[in-house]
Amino acid sequence: MSEIFMPRLSDTMEEGVIARWTKKPGDAVKAGEVIAEIDTDKATMELEVFEDGVIEQLLVEEGATVPIGQVVALVGPGAGGGTGGTTTAAPAAAAPEGPAAREPGTRVPMSPLARKIAREHGIDPDTLAGSGPGGRVVRQDVEAAIAALAPGGGAASAPGTGAPQATPAAPSGTGSKAAPAGGPPPPAVVAGPAAAAVPAAGTTAGAAADATEIPLTQMRKATARRLTESAAVPHFDLTIPVTVDPLLAFRADINARLAEDGVKVSVTDLLVRAVAVTLRRHPKVNSSWDGDRILQHRRVHVGMAVAIEAGLIVPVIRDADAKGLSVLARESKELAEKARAGKLRPEEFSGGTFTLSNLGMFGIEQFTAVINPPEAAILAVGASVAEPYVEEGALRERTVIRLTMTSDHRVLDGAVSAGFLRDLKQTLEEPLRILL
Amino acid sequence: MNAEPAQITYRQALNDTLRAELTRDPNVILLGEEIGKFEGSYKITAGLLKEFGPERVRDTPIAEEGFVGAAIGAAMLGLRPVVEIMTLNFSLIAIDQIVNHGAKIYGMFGGQTPVPVVIRFPGGGGQQLAATHSQNLEVWYAHVPGLKVIAPSTPADAKAMLTAAIRDDDPVIFLENLALYNTKGVVPDGEQVAEIGRAAVVREGTDLTVITYSRGTLIALEVARRFAEEGISLEVVDLRSLRPLDRATFCESVRRTSRAVVLEDDWLSYGIGAEISATLMECAFDYLDAPVRRVAAAEVPLPYAKPLELAALPDAEDLARVVREVLAATGFRS
Amino acid sequence: MSEEVQDARQLTDYYAQMVLIRRFELVADQMYKRARIGGYCHLNLGEEATVVGLMAALREQDYLFTTYRDHGYALARGMEPGRVMAELFGKSTGVAKGRGGSMHMFDAGLHMLGGYGIVGGQIPPATGAALALAYRTTAGPEAGAVLCQLGDGTTNIGAFHESLNLAAIWKLPIVYAIVNNRLGMGTAVEAASGEPDLYKRGASYRIPGERVDGNDPVAVRQGADAMLARAREERRPGLLELMSYRLKGHSVVDPAKYRSQSEVETAQAADPVPAFRARLLQADVLTEESARAIEDDAEEKVGAAVAFAENSPDPAPSELFDFAYAQDVPNAPRALPGDPLEVEL
CATH class of the missing domain: 3.30.559.10 (Chloramphenicol acetyltransferase-like domain)
Structure with a gap:
């Protein structure tokens, strides 16, 4: 059994996001084969295994942020040599609940009711800004998004701006960058299954508080950090x-x-x-x-x-x-x-x-x-x-x-x-x- | 000319009902400390000894285990004893008989002999009776299969639920409350038999459900009236029956309002509210817009001094504050 | 029928019951060790004379409450050995439908209102049953009474004293029969009781007490008869102490190491079953042949009881909630472990 850990993939990287698992428990892998894509502060990297074997367990859910060195998967000898191969993500390894700031793939704190309504209307929770305690998305947030999406329901948008701006929404679990491998560069705005415009607060036309919350990508965070250093x-x-x-x-x-x-x-x-x-x-x-x-x-x-x-x-x-x-x-x-x-x-x-x-x-x-x-x-x-x-x-x-x-x-x-x-x-x- | 329907106290409703059932069924007897000559610590049995005699209204020595057990044995032979324990606190002395015997005899012996006994006692603090005389341990009984545990909050329910309890074939714990005895309400005339195991929506509302029982119901209704003045509509569910617990009624309510607060007189940990909350997690998870909150007693032996007692017991202000917090957490605007 | 013949039949019957209990308990011991019987299993071995004497004094209209050492009482009160054994086996044909087990024999029709597993737990309900009799019936030679059997250790429990007090002030038709087998589990009576003459412990309540030889069924019956008569006719409770001894440990799994060899030898020498047999042989009530026939019959009955129990069906899990309440009630829980809550909206 060998442990696959979050590798350090850039000089400034301290943590990475498991953007996507490309293998599942039970899959045989060869040394050098890619088992996951990892979002670092700089780019999407590939996570390779170092030896042949069978994926025993994936310990981290897609979208979870993991510090360098943490074990994210177990690769065993295969051929019945391992433990239950179908086990998936251990909750303990999941993304930590954070305060209001959300990272890509981090679970959105959301009331069950809001979650249900969002699901019924095909709204990606990641696109919603929460007004509840700790940034929890509550019913009114979802309903505002629905109202904004409805034809003629743009009461929330400022005069002259037409439809509210769509919030960039990553397809769930893949973090901030979603282009299929080898494909063309993504459009400037990546729409989720139902890209929703979400005024963060209030529904009064032209309210100064109108703003769209854009979660920070790892790269945006890195950029911000480096440039802040630079300002000094x-x-x-x-x-x-x-x-x-x-x-x-x-x-x-x-x-x-x-x-x-x-x-x-x-x-x-x-x-x-x-x-x-x-x-x-x-x-x-x-x-x-x-x-x-x-x-x-x-x-x-x-x-x-x-x-x-x-x-x-x-x-x-x-x-x-x-x-x-x-x-x-x-x-x-x-x-x-x-x-x-x-x-x-x-x-x-x-x-x-x-x-x-x-x-x-x-x-x-x-x-x-x-x-x-x-x-x-x-x-x-x-x-x-x-x-x-x-x-x-x-x-x-x-x-x-x-x-x-x-x-x-x-x-x-x-x-x-x-x-x-x-x-x-x-x-x-x-x-x-x-x-x- | 229509006269206002007469209002009577909770105490009077109990007294009337005991009298009616003693009259109706010769198998009904009353047992308890000071219920005869003294007419009851809280005067629930006033006048009954004179009316029905010492065979039927039987003063007991101070021996809760003995006379509660005796009532259970008498019930096994077909009597319908109604036992008064002075307060809930003293029922602990009889808890072996209630839990190990009253609750077990019908099922453990294969359903051969019912135990139609009613055990009445008031719970509640707030009277400066200090720690040993102010407890709300109803959940101890509500935890036990084989018992039925009911807690009327109004004079009308006191009548209809006591009638039902006396006529029920199982051991019924009938929870009263010191703070309710003097409360008044309209009580319908004639035979009223409640259905044990049913909660009631005692005030309809749309914005938040307060789930409570006994004294808490009065507090919740008062708070609901205050919120109504602000245009906020609270629904109040009175559990009435703690075992069996009518989950459907409050689940349905919370599914509508999407917000729930439990008001309970007992201590927070492992209390009635814990059961309600856990139930809501199962039956209303997808309908909740905020976590269920509980307003319960502070977890200390209740002190004697008034300011400490007031601080420890849940009241209308506590409930109102929590209701506002839950509303705020969901961005509610009236 | 001459009184002498009648007496002889009775004595023979006592012996037959004692032998049946002895045989039943020895087989129960075996069945426990073969894991046919679960939980606790307390035997009446050595107490057969007490059991039979008490039950001989009890009439149909009377009620019986006992301790958890109750197999013999169940048999002597008239329960089918097969259904008693089936209860031990946890079968649906058991006297409590397999829900009670060894400690909880019960037959409402026979007025055997239970073996009780909580020490002293039976005393207040038994007292309440006497209250119900007193409330409903008039005193007289044919009136019903309650026999509440208890152990020596139980006389130190509050419920015992509270109940005796209630019986005294309310003048209830009840006899409390203490089977003093000298040991509360492993604790000697002298070590546990400030007044080890247990029949005197009703004195505080002015309840008359009497001590009789628990190894003699005739003496037990006579003692019980007298007290029950006072209960029926005068509504005076009584306290009867029956001196007895356990042949074996507190329960099947107790090796009784706390007893000295000489104690055990004394007890075995006084074993009521062979003693009563010898007495009846000597009195020409029994012959060696008739005695052996009784013993063979008991063996056969107990063998049949085991067969009945073995062949009886287990209770079905679907019957789990059958006796949750005597009267149906809405919202009664029916969930098995891990079941989702059933909430019908």
Whole structure:
């Protein structure tokens, strides 16, 4: 009999959610076979067994939050060697009853009556916000949800907003990310069997208290924690405009050449590559704060912040300075897709040495990003905009991207960061340097 | 010209009923301490000795085990003794006879000899009688198969339920309450025989059910009246019979109102309310919008001093507070 | 029929009953050890003369309440040995339909209103039965009375004293018959009772007491007759102490190690059954042949009783609630362990 425990699957992970059991008691498993999907604070991971055997018991219910190291399943030798193979979740291992804040998969405190009414109306309890003691969902909460869903029953919605917003509802038990393996990224809002809009309190139109409760996903919690840490970092921001007409031409040229290979290089890819090669020349920037010392990294791993429904995640392109553009482009595309599907493995979203955040596609011209600790700096990339400029007394037009670098002042001084930016600008404006 | 129907006290209803049954059936005899010449500690048997003589209204020595057991034996030969024990507290001296014998003789001997005895006593505290004279141990009897345990809350029920108890072929524990003896109500004339084993919805309501019995019924009705002024509609279920327990009546009520509070005079742990709550878990689980709450006596030997006694016993304010809490827990707005 | 012949028949009958009880109890002991009988099993071995003498004095209209050591009383009061054995076997044909067992023999028709398992528990109800008789009937030679049998240890119980007091002040037709077998389980009478002359313990209530030899059925009967006559005719309760001895332990499973060998030998020497047999042989009431015929008959009856009990059906679980109440009542519980509550809405 071997014990399968909740593994540590990321550097910041302290607990995980058993999103889904893929095996049931009595199933034979081979070493390396996946028996469960686990939601960590970063992604949905796979739980593998280490030896051949038969699943004896699943000790934790789907949706339960379990600390690292807790036994979640027992695998026995099989062939009658084990105890009753059909036993399922032991109550003791179930998700702890918490205060009002709910985690995905945590049992919703709900009065039996409310539960019954919800069931009768096909309303997913996870979508409901409870107004009772300890966040208990009571009858009035369900009835409000039903009223809100009813045609013409939108009394609860604010004027002008039309139907109330649907609360993201995960299909039960799978936590926050629900895309089938290998499938397309989920839509921005995942509707449960009956996605219900739930005004948290009151039914008066336009009441200021109208709000929709959105349970925190593990990832959202991790994001919040990391960024809160980041806010304590003493930092400064430097912005530099970069003329990108040559870069865009360069990109068009490359894409034309690589089209046959099915590779399409994005501006971000070019930026990643440019940042990587520039970092190689500025090792001070390729550093991190480590409490009582600064670590200067010999390798360059560039992260790209990707917004997904469940939160923010930063897939990392390892050794980005050593990868050709086509490899880099393919890799970044894969990582982005995996990120959206919640399928990133820990090594794919950890260990970055510098991060790039691009909101240019939203038309944001210039912004500052929050440092992803312990990295020393982050680069915020704005939209490319055409603007007039004067050259040799004549008014001309050029395309400009504004880069804003936020630096951890404990690691970097203004001049160091400015030097980096100057070189990065030069690299981007003379794109052939990117290839060097 | 219609005169208001006359109201009589609970005490008078009991007295009238004993008289009526003594008159009707020569097998009915009364036994108890000070029920004859003294006319009863609480004057329930006033005038009966004079009317029916010492053979039928029999003063006993202070020997609860002896005379309760004797009543059981007399019942085995076909008499219908009605025993008065001065208060519930003293019934403990006779509990061997009640539990080990009265409750067992019919079933244990294979259904050969019924034991048609009635054992009456008042329970209740609140009279500054201190710990040994203020107990509500009815649940001890309600726990025992073979007994029937009933607790009327009104003069009308006192009459109809005592009549039923005397005519019943099984041992019946008839729980009265010191605080009820002087309460008044309209009592219908003529023969009234209640059905043992039935609860009653004594006030209909829609928002919350208060389940109670004996003295608690009066409190619950008073609280319900107060809430009605605020537009809150309480239903009150008077259990009336503690064994058998009429589960259907309060289950049905709670299914309608989805909220339940039990008001009981006994101590909280293992009390009447515990049984009611457990029953509701089974029969009304899917209908409850909040946990069932219990308002019961504080678990101490009841002190003599008035402020302590008041603190320990459940009252209307306690009930009203808990009712509000349950309503609030479900977001109730009138 | 001459008085002498009548007496001889009676004495023969006493012997036959004593032998039947002796045989029944020895077989009950075996059946207990063969696990046919469960629970407690207290035997009347050594008390046969007391049982038979008391029952001889009791008339049809009288009522009997006994202790849990009640097999002999059941038989001598007229219950079928087969139905008594069936009760021990827990069969539906038992005298209490298998619901009472060894300690709870009962037959309403025979006015045997129970063996009682709680020591002293029978005394107040027996007193109440006497109250009912007093209330309903007039005193006289043919009036009914109550015989309440109890053990020596019981005389220290409150219920005993409360009941004697009630019987005295209410003038009830009842005789309390103490079978003094010298031991309350393992405790000697002298160790348990401030007044070990138990017949004197009614003195506080002015209830006359008398002690007789419990090993002599004739003496027992005579003593009981006199007291019952006072009860019938004068409504005066009486207290009869019958000196007896258990041949065996308190119950079947008691090896009675608390008794000395000499005590046991004395008891065996005084064993009432062979003693009475010898007496009847000597008086020419019995011959060796007629005695043996009686003994064979008892053996046969008890054998038949065992066969009857063996072949009787067990009570069906479906009958569990049959005697929950004498009078039906709504909402009477009928749930078996683990059953969901039946709530008809």
